[in-house]
Amino acid sequence: MPCCEEIQGQSVFQVRALASEVDLKLERQAAQAWLSGPVRAALVMVLFAVLFFSLQRLTFLLRFPPYERTTLWIPGALTFSVLLVMPIRHWWQIHIGLSVAGYAAYYGDREVPELVALLAAQFHFVTVAAGAILIRRLSGATPFSNVASMLLFVVAAGLLIPLATSTPADAIRWLSGKPDVWPTALRSFLCIALGLLIGTPAFATTLLSGLTWIRTASWQVRAEALALAISLIGVGIWVFTTPADANTIPALVCAPVPFLLWAALRFEVAGACWALLVIAYLSTWNAINDRGPFAPGRPEDQVLQLQLFLLAVTLPLLFMAAGVAERRKAYSLLLSEMDERRRVEERFRLVVDSTPSAILMVNREGEISQVNPQTERLFGYQQAELLSQTWERLFPQRLRALAGESLREFFASSALRGIASGTEMFGLRKDGSEFPLEVGLTPIESAGGLLALVAITDNTERKKAEEARRELVHASRLAVLSEFTTSIAHEINQPLGAILSNADAAELLLRKPSPPLDEVRQILKDIRNDDLRASEVIRRLRTLLRQGDVERQPIDLNSVVNEVIFILRTEAQRRRVEVGTELSPDAAMVLGDKVHLQQIMLNLMLNGMEAMAQTSGERRLRLKTEQADGEVIVSVSDTGAGVSRERLPKIFERFFSTKPEGMGMGLAISRSLVEEHGGRIWVESTEGQGSTFRFALPILSNRIEMKSLEPRNSAGVTG
Amino acid sequence: MNSPESLIHLIDDDDSLRKAVARLLQAAGYEVRSYSSAGEFLIADPGAGPGCIVLDVRMPGPSGLELQSALARQGNRLPIIFLTGHGDIPMSVQAIKAGAIDFLTKPVQGESLLAAVENALEVCRQQSGQQQRADFLRGCYQSLSDREREIFRQVVQGRLNKQIAASLGIAERTVKAHRSQVMEKMQVSSLADLVRVAGELEIDGDLP
Numbered sequence: 025m026p027c028c029e030e031i032q033g034q035s036v037f038q039v040r041a042l043a044s045e046v047d048l049k050l051e052r053q054a055a056q057a058w059l060s061g062p063v064r065a066a067l068v069m070v071l072f073a074v075l076f077f078s079l080q081r082l083t084f085l086l087r088f089p090p091y092e093r094t095t096l097w098i099p100g101a102l103t104f105s106v107l108l109v110m111p112i113r114h115w116w117q118i119h120i121g122l123s124v125a126g127y128a129a130y131y132g133d134r135e136v137p138e139l140v141a142l143l144a145a146q147f148h149f150v151t152v153a154a155g156a157i158l159i160r161r162l163s164g165a166t167p168f169s170n171v172a173s174m175l176l177f178v179v180a181a182g183l184l185i186p187l188a189t190s191t192p193a194d195a196i197r198w199l200s201g202k203p204d205v206w207p208t209a210l211r212s213f214l215c216i217a218l219g220l221l222i223g224t225p226a227f228a229t230t231l232l233s234g235l236t237w238i239r240t241a242s243w244q245v246r247a248e249a250l251a252l253a254i255s256l257i258g259v260g261i262w263v264f265t266t267p268a269d270a271n272t273i274p275a276l277v278c279a280p281v282p283f284l285l286w287a288a289l290r291f292e293v294a295g296a297c298w299a300l301l302v303i304a305y306l307s308t309w310n311a312i313n314d315r316g317p318f319a320p321g322r323p324e325d326q327v328l329q330l331q332l333f334l335l336a337v338t339l340p341l342l343f344m345a346a347g348v349a350e351r352r353k354a355y356s357l358l359l360s361e362m363d364e365r366r367r368v369e370e371r372f373r374l375v376v377d378s379t380p381s382a383i384l385m386v387n388r389e390g391e392i393s394q395v396n397p398q399t400e401r402l403f404g405y406q407q408a409e410l411l412s413q414t415w416e417r418l419f420p421q422r423l424r425a426l427a428g429e430s431l432r433e434f435f436a437s438s439a440l441r442g443i444a445s446g447t448e449m450f451g452l453r454k455d456g457s458e459f460p461l462e463v464g465l466t467p468i469e470s471a472g473g474l475l476a477l478v479a480i481t482d483n484t485e486r487k488k489a490e491e492a493r494r495e496l497v498h499a500s501r502l503a504v505l506s507e508f509t510t511s512i513a514h515e516i517n518q519p520l521g522a523i524l525s526n527a528d529a530a531e532l533l534l535r536k537p538s539p540p541l542d543e544v545r546q547i548l549k550d551i552r553n554d555d556l557r558a559s560e561v562i563r564r565l566r567t568l569l570r571q572g573d574v575e576r577q578p579i580d581l582n583s584v585v586n587e588v589i590f591i592l593r594t595e596a597q598r599r600r601v602e603v604g605t606e607l608s609p610d611a612a613m614v615l616g617d618k619v620h621l622q623q624i625m626l627n628l629m630l631n632g633m634e635a636m637a638q639t640s641g642e643r644r645l646r647l648k649t650e651q652a653d654g655e656v657i658v659s660v661s662d663t664g665a666g667v668s669r670e671r672l673p674k675i676f677e678r679f680f681s682t683k684p685e686g687m688g689m690g691l692a693i694s695r696s697l698v699e700e701h702g703g704r705i706w707v708e709s710t711e712g713q714g715s716t717f718r719f720a721l722p723i724l725s726n727r728i729e730m731k732s733l734e735p736r737n738s739a740g741v742t743g
Numbered sequence: 744m745n746s747p748e749s750l751i752h753l754i755d756d757d758d759s760l761r762k763a764v765a766r767l768l769q770a771a772g773y774e775v776r777s778y779s780s781a782g783e784f785l786i787a788d789p790g791a792g793p794g795c796i797v798l799d800v801r802m803p804g805p806s807g808l809e810l811q812s813a814l815a816r817q818g819n820r821l822p823i824i825f826l827t828g829h830g831d832i833p834m835s836v837q838a839i840k841a842g843a844i845d846f847l848t849k850p851v852q853g854e855s856l857l858a859a860v861e862n863a864l865e866v867c868r869q870q871s872g873q874q875q876r877a878d879f880l881r882g883c884y885q886s887l888s889d890r891e892r893e894i895f896r897q898v899v900q901g902r903l904n905k906q907i908a909a910s911l912g913i914a915e916r917t918v919k920a921h922r923s924q925v926m927e928k929m930q931v932s933s934l935a936d937l938v939r940v941a942g943e944l945e946i947d948g949d950l951p
Binding site for chain 1: 853
């Protein structure tokens with residue numbers, strides 16, 4: 025009866041069947057639930073005893089009278105096969121069943137006393153159990169699945185167990201001085217060996233997978249099995265009932281061989297052994313009844329002839345069947361592996377084909393071995409135009425050397441990486457147009473060695489979005505600056521006015537009869553100074569107005585604050601705002617874009633001044649920088665109207681403004697700029713008392729500095 | 744053209760601009776006093792002499808406009824020239840409405856500044872001339888007796904001697920005598936002159 029442990033045994037015998045049968049097993053297990061414990065054990069005992077008894081009785085029928093011996097002893101095979109298949113902890117059930125059946129089989133036999141029958145059964149159990157343990161130890165539970173384990177089985181079942189079983193009886197017979205011990209010993213040895221060799225695999229495989237085979241075999245297989253059985257039985261009957269003729273004996277005896285081969289090739293060990301059983305019984309039965317090629321002669325000669333014939337057929341057939349099973353198993357393993365590999369490859373291809381990125385495989389030399397449809401679409405080539413070509417053709421001439429260099433470096437270290445990070449990479453379409461892209465390389469092992477999986481992302485849209493964003497930031501900066509053009513004009517007009525007046529004064533002085541040259545010289549000096557002053561203002565403004573690339577560099581936030589205070593000082597004056605600072609004594613170094621940081625400050629300061637526009641009391645804008653927990657915190661506090669609790673959460677949203685003419689972009693842009701720098705921005709406000717805007721940026725220590733300066737490498741630097 | 748006693752008060756918070764404008768004005772022959780804020784000017788005594796103020800609209804502390812209104816309240820009638828930036832149109836309008844003589848946009852051309860200053864000084868001179876005549880006429884008027892003032896009033900109202908005599912209950916001859924006395928004291932020689940003087944003195948028929 026199958027149980028949990030048998031699944032393991034079965035998996036060995038029927039690798040292929042098991043996979044499709046898990047559900048069947050479960051079903052069976054469920055059905056067996058009630059078959060547990062004592063009931064099950066009792067059933068096993070009874071069933072075994074009945075079978076053993078029947079087989080023993082069958083063997084008695086096949087004895088050659090008056091010799092009282094037969095060609096093969098089958099009941100031993102039943103014990104052996106059950107012990108091979110059954111978990112050892114249940115063997116006691118077999119032992120009891122065997123004792124009962126062994127005793128019962130000889131019940132009433134005058135020649136064999138009850139005690140001898142009982143002892144013989146015990147002895148039989150011990151020898152077979154020893155053999156079963158030996159096989160289970162040495163080849164696990166796989167005695168028939170390959171040639172090596174079949175060899176072990178043949179040694180155990182064909183040599184060791186028969187020897188152990190028959191030797192003591194023969195020895196007793198020899199010691200008691202009976203004649204012709206040796207011929208009898210040989211026959212009884214062969215009888216036991218043949219029974220075990222033919223019967224065990226037949227029963228064991230049937231116990232393990234017979235039911236499965238009946239349930240799952242296709243109709244073709246069933247038909248073939250039926251055809252085999254019919255033809256084998258037909259040929260057997262014909263061969264073993266044809267009267268003996270010296271001329272035809274060899275050919276006749278060989279007639280069943282093709283069908284045995286058929287069974288071995290197509291139905292492996294189980295088929296071969298059942299076929300052998302059929303042949304063995306047909307030949308024996310007919311010989312007993314004086315039919316067929318083995319009929320003539322004395323019974324002991326008949327027995328030996330039959331045994332030698334069967335042995336000659338059995339041994340090669342067993343090894344052939346095992347070899348076929350071994351091959352089939354290896355083949356099905358190969359098939360399933362190939363299948364799995366094909367499925368993996370198919371899955372891989374599906375993934376590659378369905379990714380939005382263009383993906384190609386490139387070898388060490390840059391030769392393209394595979395491209396996905398996106399590659400064709402992105403670059404405008406047909407697949408055939410790219411395969412076996414070098415991948416550098418996908419880049420414009422000026423970048424090809426760089427791409428080649430990246431690939432060489434990649435194969436030298438073969439870690440996941442992007443190429444030419446920090447450089448703007450462009451792709452070259454078939455039509456000659458260029459587009460921005462990003463390239464990532466991933467190592468992939470293949471039969472042909474290491475390949476690079478090249479993933480190419482079209483960056484056109486991203487670039488556009490970045491461009492649009494940059495324009496927005498710039499536009500917002502211009503808008504902010506335009507809010508205090510008056511102050512800017514004043515800032516520039518002051519020195520210009522001074523220059524003009526000085527020049528006019530000098531002209532007047534020079535018209536005098538004796539011009540005071542010292543004074544004129546002083547005037548020229550003043551003119552120069554004022555000119556420098558005006559250009560300084562313009563220089564600072566130009567920095568703010570320019571729309572350049574974002575440039576991350578170590579920068580002191582204190583200097584940013586001072587710079588913006590300088591730019592806004594006239595505006596503050598105009599708005600009658602007193603600006604006070606409380607800056608950290610140490611430089612507040614961060615990694616950032618100077619213009620963007622100035623823009624943040626500008627927005628916050630103007631916002632604060634704006635908030636105080638309606639304030640009748642003192643208008644004070646306090647700027648503070650401090651360092652805490654690896655951050656530089658900049659705060660801008662005003663003494664304005666403050667923001668109401670309901671409006672506070674929305675204050676950084678786009679198009680939200682508390683000012684009637686406000687666009688609502690300043691704070692939103694400030695927030696996005698702060699976040700772009702890896703920082704955060706927040707506000708605290710008390711209505712009627714003022715607000716404090718704070719933003720914090722990660723502090724730049726010397727250690728981080730080096731790392732962060734590498735593009736796209738640390739948090740807050742990717743932009 | 745430059746009267747030596749006229750003094751120009753230059754008020755601007757920007758040191759270099761103030762220095763340059765002062766230089767220009769001095770080169771043009773004016774006497775210049777510079778102040779860096781409105782407060783500084785108010786503390787200093789501007790003096791009673793003729794002159795004008797060149798004033799920056801935008802300054803820390805009190806602005807130019809605030810100084811303008813403070814001066815108006817004090818009765819200081821020195822003409823004011825404002826210096827303004829480009830975007831200060833509203834301020835300029837306010838300044839002109841409040842009586843500023845001129846406003847100049849920075850940077851200021853020397854010629855326009857000098858012309859504006861000259862114009863301001865002229866205004867100042869006219870103002871001081873008008874002031875003197877008003878003081879003189881007021882003095883003459885003070886010397887009239889009550890009866891003479893009454894007759895003066897009625898004469899400029901255009902009433903005849905006979906009518907005046909009837910209304911005051913005096914002889915026509917007496918009216919004539921008073922009338923010639925009024926002409927003499929007011930230093931006019933004709934009735935037309937007398938009417939003009941009355942106008943300057945803002946005397947109409949309802950004079951006290």
